[in-house]
Amino acid sequence: MSIEKNTNEIDAVVKKVNRQMSVLSWVMVFMVIGVLVIIFGQPLISSNGSLQETMTVAADEDDDFYEIVDGKEVSSGLIVGENWELVKTHCTSCHSAQLITQNKATKEGWDHTIKWMQESQNLWDLGDDHEGVVEYLATYYGPGDSGRRSQLVVNEWYEIE
Amino acid sequence: MSHLKKTNKPDLSWGRRQFISRSGLALLGTLIGSKIVNGHLMPEEYTPVIFDDLALDPMRDKHKDLVVLNDLPWNVETPPHLLDDKVTPAEKMFIRNNGKIPESIDIDNWKLTLDGEALDRPVVLSLQELKSKFKSYTYQLVIECGGNGRAEFNPPTKGNQWTYGAVSCARWTGVRLKDVLEYAGVKDNAVYVGYYGADKHLSGDLNKVVISRGIPIEKALEDETLLAFQMNGEDIPLAHGYPLRLVVGGWPASVSGKWLEKLAIRNKVHDGPKMEAPSYRVPCEPVEPGENVPDKNMCIIESMPVKSLITYPKTGGILKNKSKLTIRGHAWAGDLSVKKVEVSLDFGATWQEANLEPPANRLSWQHWYAEITLLQKGYYEIWARATDSHGKAQPMVSPGWNPKGYLNNTCHRIAIKKV
Numbered sequence: 001m002s003i004e005k006n007t008n009e010i011d012a013v014v015k016k017v018n019r020q021m022s023v024l025s026w027v028m029v030f031m032v033i034g035v036l037v038i039i040f041g042q043p044l045i046s047s048n049g050s051l052q053e054t055m056t057v058a059a060d061e062d063d064d065f066y067e068i069v070d071g072k073e074v075s076s077g078l079i080v081g082e083n084w085e086l087v088k089t090h091c092t093s094c095h096s097a098q099l100i101t102q103n104k105a106t107k108e109g110w111d112h113t114i115k116w117m118q119e120s121q122n123l124w125d126l127g128d129d130h131e132g133v134v135e136y137l138a139t140y141y142g143p144g145d146s147g148r149r150s151q152l153v154v155n156e157w158y159e160i161e
Numbered sequence: 162m163s164h165l166k167k168t169n170k171p172d173l174s175w176g177r178r179q180f181i182s183r184s185g186l187a188l189l190g191t192l193i194g195s196k197i198v199n200g201h202l203m204p205e206e207y208t209p210v211i212f213d214d215l216a217l218d219p220m221r222d223k224h225k226d227l228v229v230l231n232d233l234p235w236n237v238e239t240p241p242h243l244l245d246d247k248v249t250p251a252e253k254m255f256i257r258n259n260g261k262i263p264e265s266i267d268i269d270n271w272k273l274t275l276d277g278e279a280l281d282r283p284v285v286l287s288l289q290e291l292k293s294k295f296k297s298y299t300y301q302l303v304i305e306c307g308g309n310g311r312a313e314f315n316p317p318t319k320g321n322q323w324t325y326g327a328v329s330c331a332r333w334t335g336v337r338l339k340d341v342l343e344y345a346g347v348k349d350n351a352v353y354v355g356y357y358g359a360d361k362h363l364s365g366d367l368n369k370v371v372i373s374r375g376i377p378i379e380k381a382l383e384d385e386t387l388l389a390f391q392m393n394g395e396d397i398p399l400a401h402g403y404p405l406r407l408v409v410g411g412w413p414a415s416v417s418g419k420w421l422e423k424l425a426i427r428n429k430v431h432d433g434p435k436m437e438a439p440s441y442r443v444p445c446e447p448v449e450p451g452e453n454v455p456d457k458n459m460c461i462i463e464s465m466p467v468k469s470l471i472t473y474p475k476t477g478g479i480l481k482n483k484s485k486l487t488i489r490g491h492a493w494a495g496d497l498s499v500k501k502v503e504v505s506l507d508f509g510a511t512w513q514e515a516n517l518e519p520p521a522n523r524l525s526w527q528h529w530y531a532e533i534t535l536l537q538k539g540y541y542e543i544w545a546r547a548t549d550s551h552g553k554a555q556p557m558v559s560p561g562w563n564p565k566g567y568l569n570n571t572c573h574r575i576a577i578k579k580v
Contacts, residue, residue: 094363096233104317113319120434122364146315148558152542152576154477160486160577 077101079140083132090126090133100141107138217262219400224252230321234258234363235400239326241573242475244491247528248301249329251398257306257327259435260360260371262400263420271404273388275341277426279351279378284344288404291388294344295336300385301525302410303330303493304417307441307462310569313559316451318566325470325573330491330526333408335389338424339382347378347426354381355431356407356418373433374416374441375425376409380463385410385524388421410524411495413462413567415441436461443563450562459564464495466570467555469502469529469547476575480535484579489530492517492547501548502529506541509557509572515545535579546572 067074076097078084091100105113111134117123126133219235220227224243230236237256244253273291276283286294306327308320321327338354355375362369380386389408390397397403402419409416415435425431435441438456445460469492480486492499498520503512515531535541548554555572 094233094365096231098229098231099321102230102322103319105319109319122362122366122369143315143317146313148315149571150313152476152574154576157477157479157578158475160474160478160480 081136081140083129083136084140086126086129086132087136090124090129094121094123100137104141104143105138106143107134109143110134110137110141217264217399219256219262219398222252222398222400223256227253227255228326230323234260235262236321238323239329240475241325241470241472241490241575243472244326244328244470245472245489247491248393249331251331251393251395251401254329254331254398254401255306255327256400257321257414258360258400259415260362263359263361266359266399266404266420268404271422273405273421274423275345275426276423277355278428279348279426280345281348284346286341288390291336291341291405292390295340297334297336298384298387299332299334299391300387300410300523301330301332301521302385302387302408303328303465303524303526304408304410304414305329305465305468305493307413307415307465307567308565310559310571311566313569313571314562314566315559316562318562318564320566327414328468328470328493330493331392332394333387333389333406334391334394335387335406335408337384338386338388338407339384341388342381342426345426350428351378351426352429353377353427353431355425355427355433355436356416356421357423357425357433358402358418359420359422370434372415372418372435373425373431374418374436375427375431375433376412376416377430377463380409380412385522411464411493413441413465430461439565441567442565443561443567447561448563452562452564454564462567464497465493466560466568467494467497467499467547467549467553468492468570469499469545469555470573471504471543471545471575474575474577476577478575478577480577480579484534484536485532486535486577487530487532488543489528490545490573491526491528492545493526494547494549496524497549497551498523499527499547500550500552501554502527502531503546503548504531504533505544505546506533506535508542509544512546535577538579541577541579542574543577544572544574 068080072079076088076092078088078097226240226243228238230238235256235258239253239255271288273286274283306323309323309327311318311320312322312324353375355373357373360371362371387408389406390404392401397406405421407418407421438459441462442459443462444454445458448454469490471488471490473489492502499517502515502517504515505512513531515529518528520527546555555570557572559569559571
């Protein structure tokens with residue numbers, strides 16, 4: 001009994017200490033962010049952003065910050081075109097965007113794929129976004145015509161030893 | 162497109178509170194530049210570790226030049242020149258997953274259950290029982306994704322766009338499925354063996370089976386069909402099915418069920434997810450490229466077709482001041498063996514026969530090598546084609562188009578220049 005009581009007490013103390021340290025650490029995080037804001041000023045605050053938004057970016061950079069290079073959003077690799085954010089929202093919570101960017105299909109083909117995911121893979125109804133999603137996919141990830149064999153592509157020529 | 166998404170996300174099973182509490186502690190440690198004193202004495206649930214799912218990142222143990230086609234679920238392919246080893250090492254083995262890798266494996270309590278219409282009663286075996294009750298065998302077995310080569314189909318077909326490298330031939334050690342079936346008392350009405358594994362569905366729905374395919378009883382009773390617990394003499398890597406995998410050489414890799422927990426001995430063709438059309442099926446009769454094929458006209462893929470790879474040199478090689486080069490690779494042919502490998506330096510106009518070694522065992526790939534001579538300076542393509550023991554060779558253009566892009570066994574080509 002007394003051992004159990006002791007354990008409970010230790011547990012309570014640990015929880016308390018833990019809570020305090022947790023609070024303390026977050027205070028320190030905000031202090032550090034504050035210092036960074038002072039040092040770097042502009043770059044940390046997005047053009048239309050408040051300080052609060054900047055902190056969100058720092059705490060969870062994957063969700064609220066899009067870096068775009070060569071017309072593609074860096075974290076997903078999606079081509080930035082009309083409705084691309086719909087695709088990011090609806091499609092990348094279950095699977096990575098790589099499953100999209102490596103594929104090519106017609107409007108009909110993408111529509112078919114979405115319906116298959118809804119029927120068998122627990123994808124939700126896209127509602128009003130459906131059309132925009134299909135339109136985007138068929139526009140930026142539509143089929144080309146590569147014939148029955150494509151040209152060999154060599155990324156790097158090197159000398160054979 | 163080779164951009165790698167950050168993978169060290171926090172374990173989603175944690176509550177937000179817990180996460181903040183843990184990260185707070187560790188963050189504090191980081192900020193003050195030392196460990197939390199006596200942190201190790203805290204009860205388990207307070208262990209100040211933020212990302213304990215690093216082990217779930219299969220790329221941690223992979224060769225850096227493997228190509229990530231998809232990181233949710235993980236699908237990773239091996240460039241042909243990295244398949245040069247006679248026995249494929251774990252770090253160069255492709256990954257094909259349909260769902261999420263299990264987040265925890267309780268090795269001491271891992272059980273394999275056998276049930277189904279063709280057993281009188283279910284049989285449950287622990288890993289230890291499996292290892293001690295039955296004799297172990299080791300075979301080198303080709304495991305190739307049914308969609309290997311999909312990238313070159315036209316019109317394009319959906320799925321991971323594998324080029325050449327969704328194939329491996331490692332040494333698998335385990336017990337024969339036929340011995341276990343006999344022990345379990347399999348009845349005469351057995352038609353198919355279906356597997357169930359511990360992987361989790363992408364949707365997060367824990368009741369949803371990710372994939373449950375299988376093999377006809379005849380294939381299940383072959384000597385080389387294993388319930389494997391080792392790969393290349395070590396525990397099977399987590400990404401490849403630890404702690405137990407059904408390993409079926411020569412058939413689409415999707416029948417080699419990973420993280421194996423259950424085998425259903427069926428009195429009919431197994432009907433688990435991804436057994437149904439159009440998954441892992443091709444048109445029963447040839448179709449025009451792009452044609453819509455009704456599900457009822459799609460047939461299950463069994464043995465994989467004959468195929469070969471040039472694993473040395475890597476494509477893009479420049480030969481300077483010499484004309485001769487010894488090239489090499491592997492060839493395999495599903496349930497059959499390879500009887501001939503030829504190489505061509507002139508787009509298939511003439512062929513030179515390569516030296517071909519016998520397989521290490523049935524269903525292993527076979528090594529080949531050939532000395533070639535490039536007489537003129539200029540650009541060459543080296544093509545390799547294998548012929549199976551029934552006389553079927555690899556085509557030089559993509560073979561029968563099919564809606565899901567399976568079984569593209571066109572000859573492998575590499576580019577070479579002589580200067």
